[in-house]
Amino acid sequence: MILLIDAGNTRVKWGLFGDGVWQGEGALEHARVDELGAIAQGCAGITRVFGSNVAGSDVADAIAHALHGHAPAPEWLRSSAACCGVRNAYDQPGQLGTDRWAALIGARALHPAACLVVSAGTATTIDILAADGLFRGGVILPGEHLMRRSLARDTAQLPFADGRFVDAPRNTADAIASGCVNAQAGAVERMFRHIAHETGALCLLSGGGADMLANALDIPFRHVDNLVLKGLAVAATQPDTP
Known part of the structure; x- marks a missing residue:
């Protein structure tokens, strides 16, 4: 075991x-x-x-x-140039966060077509994985909670808001919560454009903020619990793990 x-x-x-x-x-x-x-x-x-x-x-x-x-x-786990069917196009492959690397390995095992690998946690990472297993690159942004916290810390009159996500907010708490969720969803949907034209393209969504983000997305997605652990299981049981 x-x-x-x-x-x-x-x-x-x-x-x-x-x-x-x-x-x-x-x-x-x-x-x-x-x-x-x-x-x-x-x-x-x-x-x-x-x-x-x-x-x-x-x-x-x-x-x-x-x-x-x-x-x-x-x-x-160490990030490398290739592992378990995923090839790493990072300028310096070893600098890729191992959580992102493991999630990409897990995504490759779960979905054979192009996918956008999203982890919504303390930070949100959004990575492009081509159908042939090439990790093309990705972005990192503050997670939704960090966005709300930064507004409370660095502005004079905006609180740490515990509002709701709504289409057209009419109070400050909802305006902050909805703005932060829209920022997350907008980044995901913008990155999805890179693969949207490909057959079977899908967003694989993981992390503690996945439920929040799922409610705002207008792209095909699949919610995958513990994608990093799933990728680690693949890496630990296949012979080409570095």
């Missing part, structure tokens, strides 16, 4: 994968990563720990400490 770890900017997601089947999954705030030890201790037969870490060395060290004595030392 493999323990897969997606250490993101806000949370650490984990999943147990064995014999082609998901046998458990969950998420922990950074301050609670020590609980991974108990999770591993309760799951006999973990032969490998494999993950993506964009949260920094302190989180990686905390994960390794939590698992010590209960599971093998973590191995971390």
Whole structure:
């Protein structure tokens, strides 16, 4: 059994994968990563720990400490020029975030045609994956929550708004919430233009903000939970993982 770890900017997601089947999954705030030890201790037969870490060395060290004595030392995915049917056109392939790389690998395994790989989290990433497996490039923007927080922090009269997404807002809270959602959806729909003409083109949507974003999109999409973990499972079980 493999323990897969997606250490993101806000949370650490984990999943147990064995014999082609998901046998458990969950998420922990950074301050609670020590609980991974108990999770591993309760799951006999973990032969490998494999993950993506964009949260920094302190989180990686905390994960390794939590698992010590209960599971093998973590191995971390590295972005490369090619892996599992995906080719990386980044100017410097190793600089691509490993969460994006894992999501692209997962997307390639799930959808054989061109797709837009979107992760809506603390940051929103929007990546173009061609039908032949070429990662053509992508964009990064602040997530919807960060957008709202920046308005509250850097303006004198705009609050941190807990409004609703509506077509034509008539109060400040809804205006802020709707503006931030529209900014996210507009970026996704604009990037989708790169592949919209291709047969079977689809947006694969993942991340904590996926439900919010899905309500605003006017393109074909599929909501995929834990796309990074799914990509890690592919990378961990195929022989060409670097």
